[in-house]
Amino acid sequence: MRRRAFICLAATGAFTATTRQIFASQLQMEVYKDPKCGCCETWATAMSNAAFDVVFHHDENAIADIKSKLRIPSAMHGCHTAVVGNYFFEGHVPLEAVEMVMRERPQIAGLAVPGMPAGSLGMGDDPDASYEVYSLSRQDMKPTVLMHVGKT
Secondary structure (H helix, E strand, O other), X not given: OHHHHHHHHHHHHHHHHXXXXXHHHHOXXXXXXXXXXXXXXHHHHHHHHOOOEEEEEOOHHHHHHHHHHOOOOXXXXXXOEEEEOOEEEEEOOOHHHHHHXXXXXXXXXXXXXXXXXXXXXXXXXXXXXXXXXXXXXXXXXXXXXXXXXXXX
């Protein structure tokens, strides 16, 4: 009986490992950032730790080009841009917001956290942090507050 249990356990482990690899490969995240930016690196590491397959683009021209190509309004610009499938994540978007979009697949272009708000993912631990995460519509890129992070 122990042998059978071991075989079943081993098969389950192999299936789980394979499934995780397939899941991660389906969630490739292209991150456009300045090569010297530590806060972007910290944000991308959090995405990598959450099973995204992060691929970096460290060209300043590529950063401007992707923001233009995706039609991200300048008022919504952050210091980096990430792309997963048909969605973009501009700036220090919290992991839970990225995961929500990938899980629910809403009819939006992407999410944005303009600027570099203190306390946002990658920008340190500020207990008084307070900022908005915006959803941008596919049609006209109009921003709408999706969530408020921090104190109200």
